[in-house]
Amino acid sequence: MKSGEKLVLGIEGTAWNLSAAVVSMKGVIAEAESTYTPPSGGIHPREAAQHHSANIGEVLDRVFNTASSEGVLPEDLSAVAFSQGPGLGPCLRTVATSARALSLTLGIPLIGVNHCVAHIEVGRWNCGMRDPVVLYVSGANSQVIAYRRGRYRVFGETLDISIGNALDKFARYVGLQHPGGPKVEKLAEPAEEYVPLPYVVKGMDFSFSGLATAARDAFDAGAPLGNVCRSFQETAFSMLVEVGERALAHCGKSEMLLVGGVAANRRLNEMLSLMCEDRGARFDTPEDRFVRDNGAMIAITGLIMLENGITTPVEASAVNPNYRTDEVEVTWID
Ligand code: ATP
Ligand code: FE2
Numbered sequence: 001m002k003s004g005e006k007l008v009l010g011i012e013g014t015a016w017n018l019s020a021a022v023v024s025m026k027g028v029i030a031e032a033e034s035t036y037t038p039p040s041g042g043i044h045p046r047e048a049a050q051h052h053s054a055n056i057g058e059v060l061d062r063v064f065n066t067a068s069s070e071g072v073l074p075e076d077l078s079a080v081a082f083s084q085g086p087g088l089g090p091c092l093r094t095v096a097t098s099a100r101a102l103s104l105t106l107g108i109p110l111i112g113v114n115h116c117v118a119h120i121e122v123g124r125w126n127c128g129m130r131d132p133v134v135l136y137v138s139g140a141n142s143q144v145i146a147y148r149r150g151r152y153r154v155f156g157e158t159l160d161i162s163i164g165n166a167l168d169k170f171a172r173y174v175g176l177q178h179p180g181g182p183k184v185e186k187l188a189e190p191a192e193e194y195v196p197l198p199y200v201v202k203g204m205d206f207s208f209s210g211l212a213t214a215a216r217d218a219f220d221a222g223a224p225l226g227n228v229c230r231s232f233q234e235t236a237f238s239m240l241v242e243v244g245e246r247a248l249a250h251c252g253k254s255e256m257l258l259v260g261g262v263a264a265n266r267r268l269n270e271m272l273s274l275m276c277e278d279r280g281a282r283f284d285t286p287e288d289r290f291v292r293d294n295g296a297m298i299a300i301t302g303l304i305m306l307e308n309g310i311t312t313p314v315e316a317s318a319v320n321p322n323y324r325t326d327e328v329e330v331t332w333i334d
Pocket of ligand 2: 292
Protein backbone atom coordinates (compact mmCIF):
# COMPACT_ATOMS: atom_id res chain seq x y z
CA MET A 1 0.00 0.00 0.00
CA LYS A 2 1.11 3.59 -0.67
CA SER A 3 2.16 5.19 2.59
CA GLY A 4 -0.37 7.41 4.25
CA GLU A 5 -2.04 8.64 1.04
CA LYS A 6 -5.81 8.43 0.86
CA LEU A 7 -7.03 6.36 -2.07
CA VAL A 8 -10.55 6.54 -3.49
CA LEU A 9 -12.37 4.38 -6.04
CA GLY A 10 -14.77 6.39 -8.24
CA ILE A 11 -17.48 4.96 -10.50
CA GLU A 12 -19.09 7.04 -13.26
CA GLY A 13 -22.21 5.89 -15.08
CA THR A 14 -24.63 8.75 -15.68
CA ALA A 15 -25.24 7.91 -19.33
CA TRP A 16 -23.37 6.02 -22.07
CA ASN A 17 -20.01 5.78 -20.36
CA LEU A 18 -19.33 3.34 -17.54
CA SER A 19 -15.93 3.84 -15.95
CA ALA A 20 -14.07 3.29 -12.72
CA ALA A 21 -10.80 4.69 -11.41
CA VAL A 22 -8.63 4.56 -8.32
CA VAL A 23 -6.90 7.85 -7.54
CA SER A 24 -4.81 9.60 -4.94
CA MET A 25 -4.28 13.38 -4.90
CA LYS A 26 -1.05 12.71 -6.84
CA GLY A 27 -2.75 11.07 -9.80
CA VAL A 28 -4.67 8.21 -11.36
CA ILE A 29 -3.45 4.78 -10.22
CA ALA A 30 -5.82 2.65 -12.30
CA GLU A 31 -8.79 3.16 -14.60
CA ALA A 32 -11.05 1.05 -16.79
CA GLU A 33 -14.13 1.78 -18.87
CA SER A 34 -16.80 0.28 -21.08
CA THR A 35 -18.91 2.38 -23.41
CA TYR A 36 -22.49 1.72 -24.42
CA THR A 37 -23.06 2.40 -28.12
CA PRO A 38 -26.70 2.47 -29.17
CA PRO A 39 -27.38 0.27 -32.24
CA SER A 40 -28.94 3.30 -33.94
CA GLY A 41 -30.41 6.66 -33.01
CA GLY A 42 -30.27 8.05 -29.50
CA ILE A 43 -29.43 6.52 -26.17
CA HIS A 44 -32.11 4.33 -24.57
CA PRO A 45 -31.91 4.64 -20.76
CA ARG A 46 -32.89 1.05 -19.97
CA GLU A 47 -30.56 -0.45 -22.57
CA ALA A 48 -27.70 1.72 -21.31
CA ALA A 49 -28.44 0.53 -17.75
CA GLN A 50 -28.43 -3.10 -18.96
CA HIS A 51 -25.05 -2.46 -20.53
CA HIS A 52 -23.80 -1.06 -17.22
CA SER A 53 -25.04 -3.98 -15.14
CA ALA A 54 -23.66 -6.51 -17.64
CA ASN A 55 -20.23 -4.85 -17.64
CA ILE A 56 -19.68 -3.39 -14.18
CA GLY A 57 -18.15 -6.61 -12.79
CA GLU A 58 -15.62 -6.77 -15.59
CA VAL A 59 -14.79 -3.04 -15.37
CA LEU A 60 -14.21 -3.30 -11.60
CA ASP A 61 -12.08 -6.45 -12.09
CA ARG A 62 -9.88 -4.59 -14.54
CA VAL A 63 -9.48 -1.55 -12.32
CA PHE A 64 -8.66 -3.70 -9.27
CA ASN A 65 -6.17 -5.79 -11.29
CA THR A 66 -4.32 -2.71 -12.53
CA ALA A 67 -4.39 -1.19 -9.04
CA SER A 68 -2.95 -4.34 -7.50
CA SER A 69 -0.12 -4.38 -10.05
CA GLU A 70 0.60 -0.85 -8.75
CA GLY A 71 0.64 -2.20 -5.18
CA VAL A 72 -2.84 -1.01 -4.23
CA LEU A 73 -5.30 -3.58 -2.87
CA PRO A 74 -9.07 -3.13 -2.33
CA GLU A 75 -8.49 -2.99 1.46
CA ASP A 76 -6.19 0.04 0.95
CA LEU A 77 -9.11 2.16 -0.32
CA SER A 78 -10.44 4.91 1.95
CA ALA A 79 -13.84 5.36 0.25
CA VAL A 80 -16.04 4.49 -2.74
CA ALA A 81 -17.45 7.44 -4.71
CA PHE A 82 -20.18 7.18 -7.32
CA SER A 83 -22.07 9.48 -9.68
CA GLN A 84 -25.33 10.20 -7.83
CA GLY A 85 -26.77 12.48 -10.57
CA PRO A 86 -27.73 14.24 -12.74
CA GLY A 87 -28.20 11.56 -15.37
CA LEU A 88 -30.41 8.74 -16.59
CA GLY A 89 -32.26 7.12 -13.66
CA PRO A 90 -31.77 3.44 -14.60
CA CYS A 91 -28.02 3.99 -15.25
CA LEU A 92 -27.54 5.89 -12.00
CA ARG A 93 -29.32 3.18 -10.00
CA THR A 94 -27.12 0.41 -11.43
CA VAL A 95 -23.93 2.22 -10.50
CA ALA A 96 -25.22 3.25 -7.05
CA THR A 97 -26.14 -0.35 -6.22
CA SER A 98 -22.60 -1.54 -7.03
CA ALA A 99 -21.04 1.31 -5.05
CA ARG A 100 -23.19 0.53 -1.99
CA ALA A 101 -22.28 -3.15 -2.17
CA LEU A 102 -18.56 -2.34 -2.38
CA SER A 103 -18.74 0.15 0.47
CA LEU A 104 -20.47 -2.38 2.72
CA THR A 105 -18.16 -5.26 1.74
CA LEU A 106 -14.98 -3.26 2.24
CA GLY A 107 -16.30 -1.44 5.30
CA ILE A 108 -15.43 2.01 3.94
CA PRO A 109 -17.54 5.17 3.46
CA LEU A 110 -19.72 5.81 0.45
CA ILE A 111 -19.62 9.23 -1.24
CA GLY A 112 -22.35 10.42 -3.63
CA VAL A 113 -20.89 12.83 -6.18
CA ASN A 114 -22.65 15.38 -8.39
CA HIS A 115 -21.53 14.68 -11.97
CA CYS A 116 -21.35 18.39 -12.94
CA VAL A 117 -19.35 19.30 -9.84
CA ALA A 118 -17.03 16.40 -10.72
CA HIS A 119 -16.34 17.95 -14.16
CA ILE A 120 -15.33 21.13 -12.31
CA GLU A 121 -13.24 19.45 -9.61
CA VAL A 122 -11.22 17.27 -11.98
CA GLY A 123 -10.56 20.40 -14.05
CA ARG A 124 -9.40 22.43 -11.02
CA TRP A 125 -7.22 19.51 -9.94
CA ASN A 126 -5.72 18.83 -13.38
CA CYS A 127 -5.12 22.51 -14.22
CA GLY A 128 -4.04 23.58 -10.74
CA MET A 129 -6.71 26.27 -10.42
CA ARG A 130 -8.12 27.59 -7.14
CA ASP A 131 -11.29 29.53 -7.79
CA PRO A 132 -12.09 29.83 -11.50
CA VAL A 133 -15.10 30.92 -13.50
CA VAL A 134 -16.11 27.66 -15.18
CA LEU A 135 -17.57 27.30 -18.64
CA TYR A 136 -19.21 23.85 -18.68
CA VAL A 137 -20.23 22.93 -22.22
CA SER A 138 -21.31 19.40 -23.14
CA GLY A 139 -24.02 17.43 -24.91
CA ALA A 140 -26.49 18.03 -22.08
CA ASN A 141 -25.23 21.19 -20.37
CA SER A 142 -24.16 24.76 -21.14
CA GLN A 143 -23.50 26.77 -18.00
CA VAL A 144 -21.29 29.54 -16.70
CA ILE A 145 -20.51 28.69 -13.08
CA ALA A 146 -18.58 30.34 -10.27
CA TYR A 147 -18.10 29.62 -6.59
CA ARG A 148 -19.74 32.01 -4.17
CA ARG A 149 -20.59 31.59 -0.49
CA GLY A 150 -20.55 27.81 -0.18
CA ARG A 151 -21.96 26.80 -3.57
CA TYR A 152 -21.10 26.64 -7.23
CA ARG A 153 -23.59 29.18 -8.55
CA VAL A 154 -24.90 29.05 -12.08
CA PHE A 155 -24.45 32.62 -13.34
CA GLY A 156 -25.65 31.98 -16.84
CA GLU A 157 -27.02 29.07 -18.80
CA THR A 158 -28.77 28.11 -21.98
CA LEU A 159 -32.43 29.06 -22.23
CA ASP A 160 -33.15 26.05 -24.44
CA ILE A 161 -30.74 23.39 -25.76
CA SER A 162 -27.03 22.98 -24.95
CA ILE A 163 -24.32 23.98 -27.40
CA GLY A 164 -23.26 20.33 -27.88
CA ASN A 165 -26.83 19.31 -28.61
CA ALA A 166 -27.26 22.22 -31.06
CA LEU A 167 -24.09 21.16 -32.91
CA ASP A 168 -25.18 17.49 -32.94
CA LYS A 169 -28.68 18.33 -34.21
CA PHE A 170 -27.40 20.55 -36.98
CA ALA A 171 -24.79 17.96 -37.95
CA ARG A 172 -27.38 15.19 -38.12
CA TYR A 173 -29.61 17.36 -40.32
CA VAL A 174 -26.85 17.94 -42.86
CA GLY A 175 -26.01 14.21 -42.88
CA LEU A 176 -23.01 14.04 -40.53
CA GLN A 177 -22.65 11.23 -38.00
CA HIS A 178 -22.95 11.59 -34.22
CA PRO A 179 -21.15 13.21 -32.42
CA GLY A 180 -21.44 16.23 -34.69
CA GLY A 181 -19.21 18.68 -32.80
CA PRO A 182 -15.85 17.37 -34.07
CA LYS A 183 -17.15 17.12 -37.67
CA VAL A 184 -18.47 20.68 -37.63
CA GLU A 185 -15.11 21.82 -36.27
CA LYS A 186 -13.24 20.11 -39.11
CA LEU A 187 -15.49 21.50 -41.84
CA ALA A 188 -15.30 24.99 -40.33
CA GLU A 189 -11.51 25.16 -40.36
CA PRO A 190 -10.80 25.94 -44.04
CA ALA A 191 -13.97 28.01 -44.54
CA GLU A 192 -13.67 31.77 -44.75
CA GLU A 193 -17.02 33.34 -45.45
CA TYR A 194 -19.41 34.29 -42.67
CA VAL A 195 -23.13 33.62 -43.04
CA PRO A 196 -25.11 35.89 -40.66
CA LEU A 197 -26.81 33.84 -37.90
CA PRO A 198 -28.80 34.96 -34.82
CA TYR A 199 -26.70 35.94 -31.81
CA VAL A 200 -28.85 35.57 -28.69
CA VAL A 201 -27.61 36.68 -25.27
CA LYS A 202 -30.22 37.75 -22.70
CA GLY A 203 -28.65 39.08 -19.53
CA MET A 204 -26.30 36.26 -18.53
CA ASP A 205 -28.21 33.58 -20.44
CA PHE A 206 -27.88 32.44 -24.03
CA SER A 207 -29.87 30.41 -26.53
CA PHE A 208 -28.82 28.03 -29.30
CA SER A 209 -32.10 26.70 -30.64
CA GLY A 210 -32.81 29.57 -33.06
CA LEU A 211 -29.19 29.49 -34.19
CA ALA A 212 -29.42 25.78 -35.04
CA THR A 213 -32.62 26.37 -37.06
CA ALA A 214 -31.13 29.37 -38.89
CA ALA A 215 -28.04 27.32 -39.74
CA ARG A 216 -30.26 24.61 -41.23
CA ASP A 217 -32.14 27.23 -43.24
CA ALA A 218 -28.88 28.72 -44.53
CA PHE A 219 -27.72 25.25 -45.60
CA ASP A 220 -31.07 24.53 -47.29
CA ALA A 221 -30.81 27.86 -49.12
CA GLY A 222 -27.52 26.71 -50.66
CA ALA A 223 -24.80 28.23 -48.46
CA PRO A 224 -21.64 26.05 -48.58
CA LEU A 225 -21.59 23.67 -45.58
CA GLY A 226 -18.12 24.76 -44.45
CA ASN A 227 -19.23 28.39 -44.28
CA VAL A 228 -22.31 27.49 -42.27
CA CYS A 229 -20.22 25.38 -39.85
CA ARG A 230 -17.74 28.19 -39.39
CA SER A 231 -20.48 30.75 -38.84
CA PHE A 232 -22.25 28.44 -36.40
CA GLN A 233 -19.08 28.14 -34.31
CA GLU A 234 -18.14 31.83 -34.48
CA THR A 235 -21.64 32.94 -33.43
CA ALA A 236 -22.24 30.37 -30.68
CA PHE A 237 -18.75 30.61 -29.21
CA SER A 238 -18.85 34.43 -29.20
CA MET A 239 -21.98 34.20 -27.07
CA LEU A 240 -20.18 31.93 -24.59
CA VAL A 241 -17.10 34.18 -24.54
CA GLU A 242 -19.22 37.29 -23.91
CA VAL A 243 -21.02 35.77 -20.93
CA GLY A 244 -17.80 34.16 -19.63
CA GLU A 245 -16.05 37.53 -19.72
CA ARG A 246 -18.89 39.23 -17.87
CA ALA A 247 -18.81 36.51 -15.20
CA LEU A 248 -15.07 37.08 -14.72
CA ALA A 249 -15.61 40.84 -14.36
CA HIS A 250 -18.66 40.52 -12.10
CA CYS A 251 -17.10 37.95 -9.75
CA GLY A 252 -13.66 39.58 -9.76
CA LYS A 253 -11.99 36.24 -10.52
CA SER A 254 -8.78 35.76 -12.46
CA GLU A 255 -9.03 32.17 -13.71
CA MET A 256 -11.22 30.66 -16.41
CA LEU A 257 -11.69 26.89 -16.71
CA LEU A 258 -13.28 25.21 -19.74
CA VAL A 259 -14.84 21.74 -19.14
CA GLY A 260 -17.29 19.31 -20.81
CA GLY A 261 -17.11 17.54 -24.18
CA VAL A 262 -17.21 20.74 -26.27
CA ALA A 263 -13.99 21.83 -24.50
CA ALA A 264 -12.19 19.67 -27.08
CA ASN A 265 -12.93 22.37 -29.70
CA ARG A 266 -9.76 24.22 -30.67
CA ARG A 267 -11.51 27.36 -31.91
CA LEU A 268 -13.42 27.74 -28.64
CA ASN A 269 -10.13 27.34 -26.77
CA GLU A 270 -8.51 29.98 -28.94
CA MET A 271 -11.33 32.51 -28.48
CA LEU A 272 -11.45 32.08 -24.69
CA SER A 273 -7.72 32.20 -24.39
CA LEU A 274 -7.57 35.51 -26.36
CA MET A 275 -10.30 37.02 -24.17
CA CYS A 276 -8.47 35.94 -20.99
CA GLU A 277 -5.14 37.23 -22.27
CA ASP A 278 -6.75 40.65 -22.84
CA ARG A 279 -8.07 40.68 -19.26
CA GLY A 280 -4.90 39.34 -17.65
CA ALA A 281 -6.77 36.20 -16.54
CA ARG A 282 -5.45 32.64 -16.71
CA PHE A 283 -7.23 30.26 -19.08
CA ASP A 284 -6.95 26.46 -19.12
CA THR A 285 -8.78 23.25 -19.93
CA PRO A 286 -8.01 19.73 -18.61
CA GLU A 287 -6.34 16.97 -20.62
CA ASP A 288 -8.77 15.22 -23.01
CA ARG A 289 -9.04 12.12 -20.78
CA PHE A 290 -10.42 14.29 -17.96
CA VAL A 291 -12.72 16.34 -20.20
CA ARG A 292 -15.06 13.60 -21.36
CA ASP A 293 -17.00 11.58 -18.77
CA ASN A 294 -14.53 9.45 -16.77
CA GLY A 295 -14.23 7.57 -13.47
CA ALA A 296 -11.29 9.67 -12.27
CA MET A 297 -13.44 12.80 -12.04
CA ILE A 298 -15.80 11.03 -9.62
CA ALA A 299 -12.88 9.58 -7.64
CA ILE A 300 -11.05 12.93 -7.33
CA THR A 301 -14.23 14.72 -6.22
CA GLY A 302 -14.92 11.91 -3.74
CA LEU A 303 -11.39 12.31 -2.39
CA ILE A 304 -11.79 16.08 -1.97
CA MET A 305 -15.12 15.53 -0.20
CA LEU A 306 -13.61 12.84 2.04
CA GLU A 307 -10.72 15.16 2.99
CA ASN A 308 -13.40 17.67 4.01
CA GLY A 309 -15.30 15.17 6.12
CA ILE A 310 -18.20 14.66 3.70
CA THR A 311 -19.51 11.12 3.23
CA THR A 312 -22.93 9.75 2.27
CA PRO A 313 -24.80 7.40 4.63
CA VAL A 314 -26.46 4.55 2.72
CA GLU A 315 -29.92 5.89 3.61
CA ALA A 316 -29.04 9.20 1.89
CA SER A 317 -27.52 7.55 -1.17
CA ALA A 318 -30.61 7.45 -3.41
CA VAL A 319 -29.79 8.67 -6.91
CA ASN A 320 -31.03 12.05 -8.13
CA PRO A 321 -31.53 12.27 -11.92
CA ASN A 322 -32.10 16.05 -11.62
CA TYR A 323 -29.28 16.82 -9.16
CA ARG A 324 -28.38 20.49 -9.72
CA THR A 325 -24.89 21.91 -9.55
CA ASP A 326 -25.91 24.52 -6.95
CA GLU A 327 -27.50 21.95 -4.62
CA VAL A 328 -24.06 20.73 -3.52
CA GLU A 329 -22.58 22.29 -0.38
CA VAL A 330 -19.02 23.21 -1.36
CA THR A 331 -16.89 23.47 1.76
CA TRP A 332 -13.46 23.11 0.17
CA ILE A 333 -12.86 26.40 -1.68
CA ASP A 334 -12.65 28.99 1.13
P1 ATP B 1 -22.77 15.71 -19.68
O1 ATP B 1 -23.53 14.58 -19.09
O2 ATP B 1 -21.73 16.23 -18.73
O3 ATP B 1 -23.62 16.80 -20.21
P2 ATP B 1 -22.28 14.42 -22.22
O4 ATP B 1 -22.92 13.12 -21.94
O5 ATP B 1 -22.99 15.37 -23.08
O6 ATP B 1 -21.86 15.11 -20.85
P3 ATP B 1 -19.60 14.96 -23.19
O7 ATP B 1 -18.57 13.98 -23.65
O8 ATP B 1 -19.25 15.85 -22.05
O9 ATP B 1 -20.88 14.08 -22.89
O10 ATP B 1 -20.01 15.91 -24.43
C1 ATP B 1 -20.39 15.44 -25.68
C2 ATP B 1 -20.62 16.63 -26.62
O11 ATP B 1 -19.36 17.25 -26.95
C3 ATP B 1 -21.28 16.26 -27.94
O12 ATP B 1 -22.35 17.16 -28.16
C4 ATP B 1 -20.17 16.47 -28.97
O13 ATP B 1 -20.65 16.86 -30.25
C5 ATP B 1 -19.37 17.58 -28.33
N1 ATP B 1 -17.99 17.65 -28.84
C6 ATP B 1 -17.02 16.72 -28.75
N2 ATP B 1 -15.90 17.13 -29.40
C7 ATP B 1 -16.18 18.38 -29.90
C8 ATP B 1 -15.46 19.34 -30.66
N3 ATP B 1 -14.21 19.11 -31.07
N4 ATP B 1 -16.08 20.49 -30.98
C9 ATP B 1 -17.36 20.74 -30.58
N5 ATP B 1 -18.09 19.88 -29.87
C10 ATP B 1 -17.52 18.71 -29.53
FE1 FE2 C 1 -20.45 14.73 -18.34
